[in-house]
Amino acid sequence: MKTLQLVIIALLLVFVLPKCAGAQEGQAVKAGEKTIYYGVEINDVLCGYAKVTSVPEERDGKTVDKLEGIVSVKLSVLGGGMDLNISYHYLSNPLTEQFFLNTTTVQTGDTRMEFATEVQDDTIYFESVSAKETKRFPYTKGIILEAPLTTIHIVNDFIKGGATTKSYKIYDPARGEIHEKSFTRIGEEDLELAGTTYQCLVLEEMNPSLGVKAKQWYDIASGLNVQTQFANRKIFITDPSVVKRITTVNMDEILFAKVNTKISNIHGIEYMKVKGKIESIGEKLSPESLNHLGQTFTGTVTDNLIEGVFEITAEKYDGNHAPLFPPDFTNDPDLEKYLKPENLIESDNPILIEKAKEITDGSADSWEAAKRLSKWVAENIEGAVPGGTSAINTYKTREGECGSHSRLLAAFCRAVGIPARLAAGSMYSSLYGGSFGQHAWTEVYMGEAGWIPVDATAFEIDFIDAGHIRLGVGTTFNPKEMEILEYRIAGGNTAEGDTIPVEVQPYLGKYTDLTRNRVFTVIYQDNSVAVDIPGQMILALNEPDEQGHWYPKLTRQLYFQFPKTTVGQVEKLFVTQAIPIPRKTALDTIPGDVPESLLPFIGIYDLPQAKITLNVTYEKGSLAIPDLIGRTSELIVLKEDGDDWKSSDGKYAVVFEQNDEGSVTRMVVSITFKFNRGEPAAFIVEKVIEEDGIDAGLKRYEELKAENLGEYIFKEGLMNALGYRLLGEDKIVEAIKIFSLNANENPDSFNVYDSLGEAFMKSGNTTMAMKNYEKSLELNPDNENGKKMLEKLQETVKSQQNDTP
Template sequence: MKNLNNELEVKMITLKGRYFLSTLILFILWCSGGYQTIMAEATQIKEEKLYYALEINEVLCGYSEINTSPLVKAGKEMTLLEQKTFALLSALGSEFNTEIKLTYHIDPGTGKFTYHDSNITQGPAKLDSAIYIEGDTARFTTTMSDKETSVTLPPDVILENTLFFPHLKKDFVDGKLEKKSYDIYEVRENEVQKTTYTRVGTEELELAGKIYNAIVLDKLNHKTGLKLKWWLDIDNGYLLKAAYANRISYRSDASVVKKIKIANLDENISTKANVSIADFQGISYMKVKATIEPTGLWVTPESLNVPGQRFTGTVKDNLIEGVFEIEHKRYDGSEAPAFPPDFSKDESLKKYLEAEEMVESSDSVLIPKAQEITEGSKDSWEATRRLSKWVAENISYTIPGGSTARKTYDIKAGECGAHSLLLAAFCRAVGIPARVVWGCMYAPNFGGCFGQHAWNEIYMGKAGWIPVDATAAETDYVDSGHIRIGAFESLTTALNAKEMEVLDYRVGSMKVGKVEESLSEKYKAYVGNYTDTANNNVLKVFVQDGNLTVDIPGKIVLALNDPDEAGLWYSKITNQLYFIFNKNDAGEVAEMELHQIIPLPKKSGPEKVDESVPAEFRPYPGKYFLAALQAEFTVQYKDGSLAVDDPLAKQTIKLQLPDEKGRWVDEFNKNAIFFDLDDEGNVKSMNIDSVSRFRR
């Protein structure tokens, strides 16, 4: 707690879900393979160990180790391929490791795998899956679902592994083809998808001290728009190098393991804009010139024109170039469906009412919780607003997130994808059609940017699909800084924005860049520069678009609500961030306090009640989890009060007895703690009020 101010940053509201990041890495290293007959080199595979390096934004941040060896399965000789991938990553102030383990059992006679499993771990999120090939059927199981699914495979299907692809050697090296399309069974999507390979040329590569002759191919997936460039060894069809956007993987040696560093993904999930808008939630109109090359679904100009959004421009092989005009009108609940609704006769809504892998709307915990939140709602719109408000207020923002609706509910934390999955599950659990959509939204971080983002659309009968954004605390609307690419369909989802230029915008009804003279006078006493003397950080306070605004350099520009009765100026983004302006004896503003409320959900209490602890202290001891930093704090009773074992400061910090407001100030008189209780008096979370002070 003593060092918590230095550890935490204001997080951007943007899309960077566990499943999005892990698949970005996975698809760099994921190489199609298998065919009807494998080449002689593959049939004679012996024990071998190969290494690949992973670079993101020109930073060597990870590696893969691939082992191949003979395997006997049910009396049949097979090839065993095992791959371990490790990467060091950070995004928006959070650091997290990614580990991927893959296994293949490959039939050397056909080149097709008969078994495959994958284990992905990123922070608190874990994803396991397994595939069994039986004849023309693929059986798929995953930890995200308790149901096994089956896919019928066409006779010429490609069954991938991550090392060699003899079909490409056969067709492009031996057959000298320029272009060919294949039906590939995408193991993470559990779906056969059409992919086209195009010859680029040949190239000599020097990798890990060896010279290779490579054929270079472009790969385009016609379902997801995913584009990769591969370099394959002409001699045997082995992978030498793969590139996707600003990420590359290439053949290396064992020394790569000790060379990796943390790669920052901020520029991968956000794109700098040309304007700074603090009150982004008030954006009522925006016109944006954009160049975007998304993956995750196949985009057309028609699919980009939806209620509240107009696109003019071109889309070629998923490259979007044009102008978006966004003007979302707020829905007032008119003619909302009754609650609970009955959409059982509408087949077009069936998929948005059913449970799916990451939206566990049939879960035995989520259903009663959704029913509890919505009990007594007068119609489906009131029920939706209640559910959205609950998600906004009870799920903190952190990267990486919970990966599914249920896991997000359990850890009470996640990024925008996690928030959206949970809200979709809640709505479906009470019979309201809901879906997750994605694209980007304007955010006031880094001087203004567009961040990859996900939100929800809820079906309201005659009114159609209504967008809401619980992550951004826009619980019954979305601001017009949201650009919609489409509904979430694939784990390969990524925005890949190249350029974003704001041509015009409005905040409420106010013209761009204009500030009414009366507003300037209203906030005049607070405007100026405020300095943190300890770290020499300077925060600028000014008026923008009718709001008192604080610029935290290099991080975010915050629009503030007017002060409440207690004199607290809450940020419009979240009620977990507020400012206090203190005056000197002359009545002039001399100091500004920045308060960040950091919620830590209670994971568990003591294994047994300690009878020596006074009754008034017994509700509080236990373990509390700070998801943003993957840190577990322990509260204990000590020397007549509470104490906190802080893993960041690596010390135990004593708390003073609570004041009349129930706040426990630490022994350094710097930060304070307060606890949230449920209706039965049980502690739900510990909240740290982290304070930074700035002199004017």
């Protein structure tokens, strides 16, 4: 999926666009403070705003324009929040509208990036504080130092001068780069925004170096940039109420493209042919640049719109002629930038240097060292959105999305002298029934072999599968259309009718979580045992480890177990999910009787992207947590068991992780869900009723009972729940027949007669309702609901009798 840095770059591009001219209607001489609000829409969802305030200020005896702005955008990816906040400060010359001082801060979660630019005489000085990077440029004639309220060049050349096309060299304060942008007149258009109609000049802006094409609307009367649009994003002038009106936009709809091809064994994809239409932003792309190691592209690239066919072949490097370790690439100028720290890749951090040296100690060559580092990242960094984001934060929090994994691995490699960089593009996954999503991975330089791709996020520690499409090193993936034309799995694709290995056959079939009404299907697909999770994805499994844990090939945060009977028959499926939750702060008050040994664990733990906040407290002489899956409102008491803290029913196991100073940094909560073998008959019957009616459903029930070989689950509660679903849909006749069937199957259950009485009562059949409530009370005299309903029915009958002449 998309790396966070690319999100930030794209949004920074957006917010250097809103500007207003200084020479129109008093804008050149500001008598006082002026504030402008912009709304941000992504995929037609109002998800952010920008507030820009300018005010004159005296500095060293001169009047300057001080401009301050904030940007807030609410985003989610794969259900996790990754809100973005930007603040900036500019000082500019009111006559030329050129800035001479800028600071910008970008914040998401715990990750912070800071940029600063200062202009002194004929030199531009740039500093990326977080990356410890500095640059300097000659400030020559023709370079435009744009602040967010600078459009004097647009006003002079297009609004006043009538230009049809013009190119400018414009400084980018977020990157410390000078980009040549071209502007082309499209025409004029009236635009109504926030209750005001603007007569606008419409321009197309093109930044070839980043592959960005935007459409902009400038108010002819004032020069104000009132709207900007590119890709599926729109920024427009609005009123202050926008601050309270924004909602979160689901970026999955932008970052993923469904292909309706289910492949479970993703690691095994050795060849893939994909037809795509992709929009990309971040760097200039060409058909030639899309041909890379193991990847060929046939098609066109027009203004970074890619249309064509990719063919990818997985090529696994065998380590032949790998550089010595530690290597020495210091004399190669082409590799210099891939050995230095940069934003979010803090390879000069002493903590990362020490850890990288520890992991690679004794490596025979650079390839062994790189594989060790990749394996460490894969096994120790858990998936989370947005997670750590920067390399050092990812290392400290032990979690992150693909960009976080890839940056940490790049930082580790650079820290021990191995050139490394990020690659950006997309990866196939079984999400949404099969899809391509924006993704990042790492490339390490191996001398004669060149750049070798590895994907620690996907547990592909020394290769990448052929489901990866590489677009560049700093670009985005915005798919319009994707289609898999052909693919091949190592060892051959599994087709229907193929022989299934005898040793895996006992595990295959359907399993049901009766507490949550979920059915998982264990299948054999693409030469691997896999679990089909309906509506989500198919997970191919590795062979079981010594403890009988079947881990998915793509993650270690989940594992499966197949308990067997005494005769060796698989009867259940256990699914254990690990949820890392960082410690946020201490509790406001702590009971005085808490043992000192437990005090480090007591506190508030918070996982905002999953909307989980919980208190670890002291209860009944031990630690306690709330029930995360809502079974009960009572606290779950945990008892110490070695390094774990476990609940008495085995549902929860908690591990508290500590930093080098001994402070607890997070808890990892493992929750085990138990599935019974088989599929509820009620689920199958319900589908038949929906398609063919109640009589066909009842017939199917009898067939299931007759053919049952342990593959179907017949439970009173599940049939009763089906009856109530039908009753809730006002399908009263159908509900009565289901409740009647359940009563025949469970004649000793008071509850089934209570439910049948309720259905007859709703149908208006008082006699049958009373009869069934009486039967329910006969079986359970303490059934309070039955007593109340029967009394109500008796009063109704009595009232009807009194009303009869």
